[in-house]
Amino acid sequence: MSENRPEVKMKKEPIGDRRKFLLNMARGVGIATLGGFIWSAQVDAVTASKLMLRPPGALPEADFLKTCIKCGLCVEACPFDTLLLAKPGEDKPLGTPYFTPRTVPCYMCTDIPCVPICPTGALNEESVTTDGVLDINSADMGLAIIDHESCIAFWGIQCDACYRACPLLGEAITIEYAKNERTGKHAFMKPVVQGDVCTGCGLCERACVTEKASIFVLPREVAQGKAGDYYIKGWDKNDEKRLENAKAIKTKTKLSEKSALDSLNDVGDLY
Amino acid sequence: MRNLWNSYRYLFFRRVVQIGLMLLYFGSASWGWTILMGNLSSSRILDFVPLSDPYAVLQMFAAGAVISADLLIGVGVVVVLYSIIGGRAFCSWVCPVNIITDAAAVLRRALRVDSLSDRQRLSRNLRYWILAMSLVISFFMGVAAFEFISPVAMVYRGIVFGLGFGAAAILIIFLFDLFVLKEGWCGHICPLGGFYSLLGKFSLIRVYHSEENCTLCMKCKEVCPEHQVLHMVGKFSESVLSGECTNCARCIEVCDDDALEFSIRKMAENKKLGENNDNIK
Numbered sequence: 001m002s003e004n005r006p007e008v009k010m011k012k013e014p015i016g017d018r019r020k021f022l023l024n025m026a027r028g029v030g031i032a033t034l035g036g037f038i039w040s041a042q043v044d045a046v047t048a049s050k051l052m053l054r055p056p057g058a059l060p061e062a063d064f065l066k067t068c069i070k071c072g073l074c075v076e077a078c079p080f081d082t083l084l085l086a087k088p089g090e091d092k093p094l095g096t097p098y099f100t101p102r103t104v105p106c107y108m109c110t111d112i113p114c115v116p117i118c119p120t121g122a123l124n125e126e127s128v129t130t131d132g133v134l135d136i137n138s139a140d141m142g143l144a145i146i147d148h149e150s151c152i153a154f155w156g157i158q159c160d161a162c163y164r165a166c167p168l169l170g171e172a173i174t175i176e177y178a179k180n181e182r183t184g185k186h187a188f189m190k191p192v193v194q195g196d197v198c199t200g201c202g203l204c205e206r207a208c209v210t211e212k213a214s215i216f217v218l219p220r221e222v223a224q225g226k227a228g229d230y231y232i233k234g235w236d237k238n239d240e241k242r243l244e245n246a247k248a249i250k251t252k253t254k255l256s257e258k259s260a261l262d263s264l265n266d267v268g269d270l271y
Numbered sequence: 272m273r274n275l276w277n278s279y280r281y282l283f284f285r286r287v288v289q290i291g292l293m294l295l296y297f298g299s300a301s302w303g304w305t306i307l308m309g310n311l312s313s314s315r316i317l318d319f320v321p322l323s324d325p326y327a328v329l330q331m332f333a334a335g336a337v338i339s340a341d342l343l344i345g346v347g348v349v350v351v352l353y354s355i356i357g358g359r360a361f362c363s364w365v366c367p368v369n370i371i372t373d374a375a376a377v378l379r380r381a382l383r384v385d386s387l388s389d390r391q392r393l394s395r396n397l398r399y400w401i402l403a404m405s406l407v408i409s410f411f412m413g414v415a416a417f418e419f420i421s422p423v424a425m426v427y428r429g430i431v432f433g434l435g436f437g438a439a440a441i442l443i444i445f446l447f448d449l450f451v452l453k454e455g456w457c458g459h460i461c462p463l464g465g466f467y468s469l470l471g472k473f474s475l476i477r478v479y480h481s482e483e484n485c486t487l488c489m490k491c492k493e494v495c496p497e498h499q500v501l502h503m504v505g506k507f508s509e510s511v512l513s514g515e516c517t518n519c520a521r522c523i524e525v526c527d528d529d530a531l532e533f534s535i536r537k538m539a540e541n542k543k544l545g546e547n548n549d550n551i552k
Contacts, residue, residue, distance in 0.1 A: 028400075032400065032404060035401075035404065036404055036407070036408060039404070039405075039408055039416065039420065040408055040411070040412055040416075042419070042420055043408065043412050043414060043416050043419050043420070044412065046419050046420075047412075047414055047419065062413065063336070065413075065414045066331065066334045066335060066336040066413055066414055066415070067331065067336040067337065069312045069313045069323065069324070069327055069328070069331065069342070069415075069418070070310075070312050070418060070424065070428065071309040071310050071312045071313035071314060072300065072309060072310055072428065072431065072432055073308060073309045073313070073314075073315065075300070075432060076299055076300050076308055076309070084432070084433075085428055085432045085433075087428075087429070087432075087433055087434065087435025087436065087437065088425055088435045088436035088437045088439070088440065089435050089436030089439075090435060093419070094418075094419050094420075094425070095312075095418065095419075095424060095425075095428055117315075119309075119313045119315075119321055119323065119339065119341040119342055119345060120313070120331075120336070120338075120339050120341070120342055121337065121339040121341075
C-alpha cells in the first residue's frame with residue numbers, strides 16, 4: 001500500500017495542474033466577459049446622445065464618432081468660443097466637439113477655421129467646399145424648427161427677430177403673410193424655415209425673444225421625417241430618380257400564397 | 272543641498288516637462304499660443320508638425336474609421352520619438368496621471384498601507400488583455416472604445432478644456448492606487464501604458480545596471496513603479512530591456528553607488544561585451 005501512495009500522488013499532480021489551468025482560463029473568460037459588457041455598455045451610453053449639434057462639415061454622426069480623435073483643435077480654432085468639448089457628466093459623447101446655439105451660435109466664418117485644422121477628416125473639408133472654395137453656406141449643422149404654439153409671430157404679434165438674425169436673410173427663413181381672422185384687419189407675418197437652405201447655425205435660436213427659444217436647431221436626423229420609397233413626387237423629374245434605387249418590401253402571409261383573385265374568390269375563409 | 276538635487280534631479284525635470292507641456296496646451300486653448308495646439312490625442316507643433324496618439328489611431332482603425340494622411344504622419348512622428356527615448360517615457364515624462372499615481376505611491380509608502388493588506392496577486396499583464404479587449408470592443412461598437420472612458424484623456428482634456436466630472440476620475444485613480452492596488456492604474460490596468468510598453472520594447476535609451484557597483488541596498492526596487500524590470504539588480508550587469516520600464520530614472524536618483532545610469536542600448540551591450548572580453552583575457 002505504502003508503495004502505491006507516491007504513485008497516486010504523482011497521478012494527481014497533472015490533474016491538479018490541468019484543473020488549475022482550466023479554472024484560470026474560466027476565470028479569465030469570466031472577467032473578460034464581465035468587463036467587456038460593462039465597458040461596451042458604458043461606450044454605448046456615452047455615444048447614445050443624438051441631440052448633438054456638430055461643427056460645420058461634420059461627417060454623419062456614426063462616422064463622426066468613429067473618426068473624431070477628440071483633440072479639440074476645432075475648439076481652439078473657433079474665434080467665437082462657439083465649440084466646446086463634451087465633459088464627463090454632461091451626458092454627451094465624451095470629448096467630442098459640439099455647440100449650444102442659444103448660448104453661442106455658429107457665426108459662419110467665411111474661412112471656416114474649425115474645419116481645415118481637423119487632423120482626422122471628421123470635419124470634412126469637401127462637404128463645405130463649393131467649386132473649390134470654402135463655402136460656409138453649404139454647411140449642414142442642423143435644421144431650425146419653429147414651435148408654432150410659442151412663437152409670438154404666430155399669435156399675431158409682430159416679431160421678425162429670427163428672420164433678421166438669419167445670415168442667409170430671406171433665404172433660409174422667409175416670411176409668410178396671412179390674414180389675422182381674429183382682428184379682421186391685421187396680418188400674420190409668420191416665419192417659415194426653408195429646410196434645403198438652412199445651415200443650422202443657430203443665430204435665429206440665439207435671437208429668439210421668447211423665454212425659451214421658439215425657433216431652435218436640431219440635428220437634421222432628429223428634426224426630419226422620411227417619406228421613403230413608396231411616395232414619389234411624380235411631377236418632379238429629380239424626385240422620380242429615387243425610383244431607380246427604390247426597394248419594395250414583399251410581405252408574405254397565408255393569403256399571398258395564392259394570387260389576389262383566387263384569395264378574394266375563395267370564400268372558404270369566411271366560414 | 273547637492274545631495275537633494277542629486278536624488279531628485281530627474282523627478283524635477285519630469286515635473287517640468289509634464290507641467291510645461293500642460294501649460295503649452297493650456298496656452299494654446301486659452302491664449303492662442305501656437306507652440307503646441309490640441310491635446311495628447313492629437314496635436315500640432317507650431318501649427319505645422321502633426322502628432323497623434325498611436326493607440327487612439329489603432330482603436331480608430333479597429334473601429335473601421337478612414338485614417339487620414341495627417342493622422343498617419345502624426346503617428347509616425349510619435350512612434351519614432353518614443354522608439355528613441357523609450358516607449359513608456361510617455362508615462363513618466365508626459366502623462367498627467369503619472370503625477371496623481373506618484374502622489375498616491377508616496378502617500379502609500381508614508382502610510383505603510385502595504386503592511387496592512389496582503390500582497391496583491393493581480394497580474395501586471397492585465398493591461399495587455401485590456402489593450403486587446405479595447406480593440407475588440409472598438410471593432411464591435413464602431414468607436415474608439417478606450418478613448419470614451421480613458422481617464423488619461425479625461426484629465427488632459429480637463430486641464431485644457433475644462434474638467435467637469437473629470438475631477439472624479441482623478442480622485443478614483445488616486446484612491447484606487449492608494450488603498451486598493453499598489454501601482455494599480457499605471458502598473459496593472461492602463462492599456463495606453465501597455466501599448467507603449469510594447470512599442471518601447473526596442474527603444475534606444477535604456478537604464479544600464481552595473482552589478483560591480485551595486486551594494487544590494489535595493490532602494491531602486493523600492494522606488495521603482497515597475498520593480499519587476501529591475502530583476503538583474505545585484506545579479507548581473509545589463510540594460511533594463513523590459514518595455515515596461517518607464518525611464519522615469521527614479522532608480523538612478525536613489526542609487527548611492529552609481530550602479531544605475533542612462534545609456535544607449537547598443538553601447539551598453541558593447542560595453543558588456545568588452546568587459547566579458549577583459550575577463551577572458
